Amino acid sequence: MKAIAINNYGSVDEFHEIELPVPTLAPDEVLVKVKATSVNPIDWKARLGYLQKMYPWHFPIVLGWDVAGTITKVGSAVHDFKVGDDVFARPDIYNEGQYGTYAEFTKVKQDKLALKPSRLSFQEAAAVPLAGLTAWQVIVDRLQVKKGDKVLIQAGTGGVGLFAIQIAKHLGAVVATTASARNADWLRKLGADTVIDYHTQDYTQLLTDYDAVFDTTDDIANGLKILKPEGRLVTIAGHPADSQKTAKPSAEAWWLQPNGNQLAELGQLINDGVVKVIIDSTFPLSVQGVRDAQQKSEGNHARGKIVIVATDN
Numbered sequence: 210m211k212a213i214a215i216n217n218y219g220s221v222d223e224f225h226e227i228e229l230p231v232p233t234l235a236p237d238e239v240l241v242k243v244k245a246t247s248v249n250p251i252d253w254k255a256r257l258g259y260l261q262k263m264y265p266w267h268f269p270i271v272l273g274w275d276v277a278g279t280i281t282k283v284g285s286a287v288h289d290f291k292v293g294d295d296v297f298a299r300p301d302i303y304n305e306g307q308y309g310t311y312a313e314f315t316k317v318k319q320d321k322l323a324l325k326p327s328r329l330s331f332q333e334a335a336a337v338p339l340a341g342l343t344a345w346q347v348i349v350d351r352l353q354v355k356k357g358d359k360v361l362i363q364a365g366t367g368g369v370g371l372f373a374i375q376i377a378k379h380l381g382a383v384v385a386t387t388a389s390a391r392n393a394d395w396l397r398k399l400g401a402d403t404v405i406d407y408h409t410q411d412y413t414q415l416l417t418d419y420d421a422v423f424d425t426t427d428d429i430a431n432g433l434k435i436l437k438p439e440g441r442l443v444t445i446a447g448h449p450a451d452s453q454k455t456a457k458p459s460a461e462a463w464w465l466q467p468n469g470n471q472l473a474e475l476g477q478l479i480n481d482g483v484v485k486v487i488i489d490s491t492f493p494l495s496v497q498g499v500r501d502a503q504q505k506s507e508g509n510h511a512r513g514k515i516v517i518v519a520t521d522n
């Protein structure tokens with residue numbers, strides 16, 4: 210199969226097309242023909258070599274951890290999915306480093322899979338798993354946001370932030386978010402109650418007595434300043450000091466745990482029109498397409514998700 214891989218850590222020029230064997234399956238895995246994938250900041254951080262201490266990958270490395278596609282083969286222990294099912298997932302990050310989603314095929318464990326919401330295209334579905342599940346797990350599981358809670362969601366225009374705002378509003382929260390001024394009206398239409406221009410305004414001077422902060426920008430010390438004593442901050446971008454973890458208000462770090470059942474629940478909310486999938490731009494699944502998509506993500510001003518679409522659909 211064709212895959213877009215890197216042979217060294219470095220710039221987007223490291224991406225090249227290579228031939229790899231189609232992944233072989235463990236009993237609990239399925240093979241998915243990739244129809245679309247998406248870019249997350251972890252992809253370009255990995256390309257730059259920042260994840261070397263976390264993962265013992267060896268070159269060539271295939272990046273990409275969102276997939277929407279069709280099952281072409283199932284392992285012997287897979288019972289809930291069958292060949293021909295249209296699915297989406299945030300696959301595991303395998304230690305070999307070769308089963309990313311910038312490829313013709315990828316493999317996914319059945320407990321990470323969900324059926325693609327019927328109202329979504331493959332492009333839209335590929336925009337959901339990593340960012341959507343991260344938002345779900347932080348807002349619903351870690352912060353346990355409930356009706357009336359005051360919640361600050363940093364970087365509301367980002368892939369994660371857009372899902373987090375919509376999920377928090379669905380739960381009845383009062384949502385403040387940070388963004389560039391040009392995105393303020395648009396974010397208000399999407400449900401944000403307060404939009405703070407992080408270029409010109411200091412949110413610690415504007416927000417007080419908050420119940421929860423979702424930190425996506427590694428701004429932990431400031432986030433803690435706006436919380437009630439019993440308030441909680443969860444960061445997906447930084448590392449709280451031990452003293453911040455045990456203090457009141459408290460901070461904790463979270464790393465996404467891919468989960469097919471939760472993805473199905475989120476998919477239902479999307480199918481019902483409660484949560485919208487916002488796509489910033491799409492690129493073809495080609496060497497140039499992957500280079501352009503990663504550069505766009507690295508620019509740090511995407512409005513929603515950057516999607517990569519297979520060209521042989």
Ligand SMILES: NC(=O)c1ccc[n+]([C@@H]2O[C@H](COP(=O)([O-])OP(=O)(O)OC[C@H]3O[C@@H](n4cnc5c(N)ncnc54)[C@H](OP(=O)(O)O)[C@@H]3O)[C@@H](O)[C@H]2O)c1
Pocket residue numbers: 249250251339340343363364365366367368369370387388389390392407425426444445446463464465506509510511512513
């Ligand atoms: N721990 C985990 O499991 C996990 C999972 C997913 C993501 N992450 C991390 O979470 C972060 C966000 O991910 P993402 O996918 O949402 O990124 P993204 O889509 O690339 O975020 C881009 C957005 O960030 C906004 N932004 C940039 N700097 C900002 C600042 N100082 N304050 C407020 N907004 C700012 C920009 O808004 P404007 O254009 O309006 O300025 C832009 O819309 C990344 O660092 C990513 O690696 C971690």
